Amino acid sequence: MKLLRPIALGAALAAVPLMLALPMGCDRKSQTESTESKDLVGKVAEAEKAESQAQGAAKAQADAMAKAGLQPNAAGVQLTPAQRTLLEARVKDEKDNSTAALLQEILDRDKQIGELTAKVARLQSELPKPQIATEKDNHFAMAVRYLKGRGLSEEKAKTLAAKANIIEDLQPGWHVYHQYVGGTYLTAVTQGKAMIGPTEYLHNQRAALEHDRDDSLAKAKELNDQVVGLVAEKTKVQEEVDALRTEKTTLMSQVGELTNLSQAQKARLNSLHYLVGQRKQLEEEGVIVVPIFAKDRMGPKAVAARFVKDLPLDGPNPELQIQASDMGLTKISKVNVVPGSLVKNQHYTVTLAEDRKYATIRILDPERLRNDRVVFAVTD
Structure with a gap:
């Protein structure tokens, strides 16, 4: 197919996420209650679908224009009226049918892109502005902060957040939407800039759990069948009674181990996961960051694998002790609790012994710290 001479068609197509700096609704004061009360999850899903369609159309347009030998510029993704008129004239004058068909395809898709872009803009204007999740974010904590920012008490905010569709493990880059209207809190999570979306991530997590469950059930059934067969x-074989009873005991013990494993996993979800160390060493290792004019925060090395100690939070007055001798210190002068967003005497208390040889940490707000990670940075 012959190449057309380059035409200045607006198409920075390679860099079109089709968000197009569209103004997203930031809890607009002027938005009517009937619009706000629509199902947030449904609106987010519809907007995400439309955006995906628009991105697909833009990519196809870029491929078609490259094939036609058209040179894009930075004017925009869509054709201007003058550009469209020029292409329509070339379609009529083009002798090569395949080239004419390709140019017509570009014209038709340009109209489709315009319609999809308008649809995305309309849908996103009805949505609140999302928060972008980081590695250290917790969906429940984000929900509570959002609701408290709407004037709710912490107790009420936690009650509403607990009823919402909270995702246990947020992935960096996910977009987290919040909406509070008419006493109801709604939240939704989309893929955003992340490599994997919430649906696929949760599907993989569920598939792994189902696989483990099926393996456990299959093994339990196998063990039960063996018990029945042995009985x-x-x-028939009286002389093998003792041997059969021993094997039965072993098999039942294995079933008990599986049960204990499940209970241990449940207990971990209801515990605080913590790490204790010398503050200076933790800072050097990158586990915590100690800013000059801000509170301590988690560092890049504060990965989940380092938080191997658990403090159960189901019992009354959960607490733990930090011994100076365990860290090679003679005394403890101070214990910093990281992240610094945790408030002393609200979420926890720190009590130093008179001889400074140990410190006692008492948890005042177990719900805030449940299944969360905390670093106790000790200074001698």
Whole structure:
């Protein structure tokens, strides 16, 4: 197919996420209650679908224009009226049918892109501005902060957040939407800039859990079948009774181990996961960051694998002790609790012994710290 001479068609197509700096609704004061009360999850899903369609159309347009030999510029993704008129004239004058068809395809898709872009803009204007999740974010904590920012008490905010569709493990880059209207809190999470979306991530997590469950059930059934078979064989082979009873005990013990494993996993979800160390060493290792004019925060090395100690939070007055000798210190002068967003005497208390040889940490707000990670940075 012959190449057309380059035409200045507006198409920075390679860099078109089709968000196009569209103004997203930031809890607009002018938005009517009937519009705000629509299902947030449904609106987010519809907007995400439209955006995906628009991105697909833009990519196809870029490929078609490259094939036609058209040179894009930075004017925009869509054709100007003058550009469209020029292409329409070339379609009529083009002798090569395949080239004419390709140019017509570009014209038709340009109209489709315009319609999809308008649809995305309309849908996103009805949505609140999302928060972008980071590695250290917690969906429940984000929900509570949002609701408290709407004037709710912490207790009320936690109650509403607990009823919402909270995702346990947020991934960096996910977009988290919040909406509070008419006493109801709604939240939704989309893929945003992340490599994997919430649906696929949760599907993979669920598939792994189901696989483990199926393996456990299959093994339990196998063990049960073996027990039944051994009991039946006992009546036939009396001399093997003792051996069969021993094997039965072993098999039942394995079933108990599986049960204990499940209970241990449940207990971990209801615990605080913590790490204790010398503040200076933790800072050097990158576990915590100690800004000059801000509170301590988690560092890039504060990965989940380092938080191997758990403090159960189901019992009354959960607390732990930090011994100076465990860290090679003679005394403890101070214990910093990281992240610094945790408030002393509201979320926890720190009490130093008179001889400074140990410190006692008492948890005042177990719900705030449940299944969360905390670093106790000790200074001698």
